[in-house]
Amino acid sequence: MDGIHDMGGMQGFGPVRPVEEDYKFSADWQRRVFGLTQALAGVTPFNVDEFRREIERIPPADYLNTHYFEKWLIALEWFLQDRGLVSADELAASAKLFDADMAGREPVDGAALIAILGEGVELEFPRETAVPAFAEGAAVRVKPRHDAGHNRSPRYLRGRTGNIVADVGVFQFPDTVAENLGANPQHLYTVSFAAADLWGADAESAGDEVLADLMESYLEPA
Amino acid sequence: MSDDHSHEHDPLEKGTALRVRALEEILVAKGLVTSEALDTVISHYENNVGPRNGASVVARAWVDADFKARLLADGPDTLASLGFKGFQGEHMRVIENTPDVHNMVVCTLCSCYPWPLLGLPPAWFKSMAYRARAVSEPRAVLADFGVTLPADTSVRVWDSTAEVRYLVMPMRPAGTDALTEAELAALVTRDGMIGTALV
Numbered sequence: 001m002d003g004i005h006d007m008g009g010m011q012g013f014g015p016v017r018p019v020e021e022d023y024k025f026s027a028d029w030q031r032r033v034f035g036l037t038q039a040l041a042g043v044t045p046f047n048v049d050e051f052r053r054e055i056e057r058i059p060p061a062d063y064l065n066t067h068y069f070e071k072w073l074i075a076l077e078w079f080l081q082d083r084g085l086v087s088a089d090e091l092a093a094s095a096k097l098f099d100a101d102m103a104g105r106e107p108v109d110g111a112a113l114i115a116i117l118g119e120g121v122e123l124e125f126p127r128e129t130a131v132p133a134f135a136e137g138a139a140v141r142v143k144p145r146h147d148a149g150h151n152r153s154p155r156y157l158r159g160r161t162g163n164i165v166a167d168v169g170v171f172q173f174p175d176t177v178a179e180n181l182g183a184n185p186q187h188l189y190t191v192s193f194a195a196a197d198l199w200g201a202d203a204e205s206a207g208d209e210v211l212a213d214l215m216e217s218y219l220e221p222a
Numbered sequence: 223m224s225d226d227h228s229h230e231h232d233p234l235e236k237g238t239a240l241r242v243r244a245l246e247e248i249l250v251a252k253g254l255v256t257s258e259a260l261d262t263v264i265s266h267y268e269n270n271v272g273p274r275n276g277a278s279v280v281a282r283a284w285v286d287a288d289f290k291a292r293l294l295a296d297g298p299d300t301l302a303s304l305g306f307k308g309f310q311g312e313h314m315r316v317i318e319n320t321p322d323v324h325n326m327v328v329c330t331l332c333s334c335y336p337w338p339l340l341g342l343p344p345a346w347f348k349s350m351a352y353r354a355r356a357v358s359e360p361r362a363v364l365a366d367f368g369v370t371l372p373a374d375t376s377v378r379v380w381d382s383t384a385e386v387r388y389l390v391m392p393m394r395p396a397g398t399d400a401l402t403e404a405e406l407a408a409l410v411t412r413d414g415m416i417g418t419a420l421v
Contacts, residue, residue, distance in 0.1 A: 038267075044254070119307075
């Protein structure tokens, strides 16, 4: 969706502050949100694209004024309600009001959780799963789009032309994964864009490049 | 944290903190998570997994040309053979800085970052200013970090839009021929591996 999260190329945010913002957590509740998110992934797997979609749905004014880990909390609360594990009444009451259905769910301890996270999740398929539509070196254009769903095709690249520098392999498709509509495996390409093609005469240096990894469905021949 | 939710909440705990605490208590009471698992995973990513992992890979590539060639050609398998893989690092690629090309990494859409090699991202990497500006004015962003590149060095900004996670291999500093691999690793900084610092 064309949400506020899609920030590449926006102006007005001021300087980057690497010194004062060089921390991972600035309050203990942020640690707990991070921990809760990881721990829940152990007991009841959810997909990251679904999580991202919920964050992208936060209204723009709220998104800008909501702490990074509060956005995680918002997505987490949605997820728990969507799966019937926690109710809105429980969140409002700050108390457990019913037992969750634990059939098929195995709570994990810390060591098991670290092992699960160390393995990662399956995102990729064998290369031969799909025939690539584009060859390395091909010129491609990022398709225009304006759908409300989750996607990983940034606004600043849509309509722009670049060159495929690598066929990374076959990956699951975030747009359908986020809606639990299947993996829809397809080739993922690293596409190079000349700074001058993105920013025109305002590019800092015409020869600079931006490289992005784009799913085949996001691209058309140029 | 206690799983007894009958106690009084700390009156100094406000807003979001209170909401998080309540959620943890509900989930613990339901048996969906344990506070021990939370403590363990938080500590793991705060203390065990961090830029020293990435630095060890860079230093090894600096001293071992065969390893470097394999690392650049096949990041996922080469890194996995060293035990570096996992969540937010299922497919990691290492990109090499040269005198002609400087690389830096951003995630304009969220905060994608190679957890197994660098741990969790610092707040500035997730900041709106960095996400917005890194692709359109990388040299100005580098200036915010005190970095000025030669005019004839081109910049490549890698936007982590999919599930590939990038690590920048900085150039090996001059005058380090006599250093051991471990001494070299100590020179490699986190920001150097994001591409917002030189080493």
